[in-house]
Amino acid sequence: MSTIAPRMLDRVPSHPNRHPLRHLVLVGMMGAGKTTVAEALSRGYGLVLYDIDQWIEKEEGRSISRIFSESGEAYFRRKEMEILDRILALPPGVIATGGGTFVGETNREKLLKNGLVVYLEASAQALWERAKNADRPLLQGGKASFESFQRILQARTPFYDKAHHRVWVEGRSPESVAGEVWELYWANEGSLP
Numbered sequence: 001m002s003t004i005a006p007r008m009l010d011r012v013p014s015h016p017n018r019h020p021l022r023h024l025v026l027v028g029m030m031g032a033g034k035t036t037v038a039e040a041l042s043r044g045y046g047l048v049l050y051d052i053d054q055w056i057e058k059e060e061g062r063s064i065s066r067i068f069s070e071s072g073e074a075y076f077r078r079k080e081m082e083i084l085d086r087i088l089a090l091p092p093g094v095i096a097t098g099g100g101t102f103v104g105e106t107n108r109e110k111l112l113k114n115g116l117v118v119y120l121e122a123s124a125q126a127l128w129e130r131a132k133n134a135d136r137p138l139l140q141g142g143k144a145s146f147e148s149f150q151r152i153l154q155a156r157t158p159f160y161d162k163a164h165h166r167v168w169v170e171g172r173s174p175e176s177v178a179g180e181v182w183e184l185y186w187a188n189e190g191s192l193p
């Protein structure tokens, strides 16, 4: 019997004989809603929330952008891998990855082995509209072009496509996406009798 974080059990809906056994992992491009939907899943279904970016910023005491500018992307990727390993050793919850986490082969294999991986998918235009204004180093704080954003997405899509499942998020509320992801989780390897 796996140790389940106490908070998870008091909110898990009508599956009395089933227990969350594996992490629920959200992957996808910047702007897909991984952080927002993970928060909706935690709020609505009592899953423990693990947001890798937030964890890194808290531990580093500086923003992702400052980490990139002061220590470089390679440092960030090492930190991302370290935090991922630590999260995977914790009780099952919902993991909001960063847009590049699942692109790394080692991270991808660990996530596919230890969780139910759901790819949050939308068109390049919709993703760009959502991602461009926030402070993301790869988008140079909004100075990057849509074409460069599209190139990153095109290069990464073959990796995102390796997820166990995909959910189209465009034109849908975070709660609606969270509901569909939750059903996927319980209908698949997210839990065992």
Ligand SMILES: Nc1ncnc2c1ncn2[C@@H]1O[C@H](COP(=O)(O)OP(=O)(O)O)[C@@H](O)[C@H]1O
Pocket: 028, 029, 030, 031, 032, 033, 034, 035, 036, 037, 096, 130, 131, 169, 172, 173, 174, 177
């Ligand atoms: N379903 C949605 N509908 C509209 N806007 C959304 C939705 N999900 C997220 N957003 C918005 O898109 C932006 C990126 O969301 P975020 O959760 O940070 O994405 P990610 O973590 O995948 O980069 C935020 O401004 C957020 O409020």
Ligand SMILES: O=C(O)C1=C[C@@H](OP(=O)(O)O)[C@@H](O)[C@H](O)C1
Pocket: 028, 029, 030, 031, 034, 035, 053, 064, 097, 098, 099, 100, 101, 136, 137, 138
């Ligand atoms: O796509 C990427 O490589 C990145 C996405 C970001 O996370 P979000 O996808 O949550 O914005 C964050 O990890 C960092 O800026 C790198």
Ligand SMILES: [Mg+2]
Pocket: 034, 035, 036, 053, 096, 097, 098
């Ligand atoms: Mg995020």
